[in-house]
Amino acid sequence: MIAATQSNHPLAGAQENRTKESFLNEACNRIRNAGMRVTKPRVALVETLLKQNGPVSIERIHQEVGVDSCDLVTIYRCLAAFEELGMVRRSYLHNGTCLYEQTFDTARHYHIVCKTCGKTEKVDYVLAGDAEQKLKDRGFEQVSHVLEFFGVCPECQLASKSLTRGTSVSVPTSISAPQA
Numbered sequence: 001m002i003a004a005t006q007s008n009h010p011l012a013g014a015q016e017n018r019t020k021e022s023f024l025n026e027a028c029n030r031i032r033n034a035g036m037r038v039t040k041p042r043v044a045l046v047e048t049l050l051k052q053n054g055p056v057s058i059e060r061i062h063q064e065v066g067v068d069s070c071d072l073v074t075i076y077r078c079l080a081a082f083e084e085l086g087m088v089r090r091s092y093l094h095n096g097t098c099l100y101e102q103t104f105d106t107a108r109h110y111h112i113v114c115k116t117c118g119k120t121e122k123v124d125y126v127l128a129g130d131a132e133q134k135l136k137d138r139g140f141e142q143v144s145h146v147l148e149f150f151g152v153c154p155e156c157q158l159a160s161k162s163l164t165r166g167t168s169v170s171v172p173t174s175i176s177a178p179q180a
């Protein structure tokens, strides 16, 4: 077993300048500290998660890790363990599909998902952060929640409007009588 002898540099907390490699190191440390082994599939999974630009499905993650290098059950188990360690968070599409996203370089947030094209955008984490704290104040432990927003994005609205506009005739609204 290789002991991690890296010292904690006082400037290491500068979140903005951190690289994927430092996230990977942190992930390995968290896995070790939880008493788990740092295995090849686990490292490959962390690397794959760090490459994504938003939440992705478990099937997509499995494909990118490599379907030959580990099975889907392993991915499920790893993601469940990573979630316990706070390294991934779950979100859902409106059809119930579960998506995963790493938590290292993104502040906690929600998503608005377009019901037409499936595009996701971030929504600030303001509403339920408060509610969670209030529940903790009421004595609850291990409080968690799932919250997703669904809608139709401006682009999809425009696209459907231009479709219906093709069949309608514009009617002038001016009723001023001509001056004699």
Ligand SMILES: [Zn+2]
Pocket (backbone or CB within 6 Å): 114, 115, 116, 117, 118, 119, 152, 153, 154, 155, 156
């Ligand atoms: Zn859309």
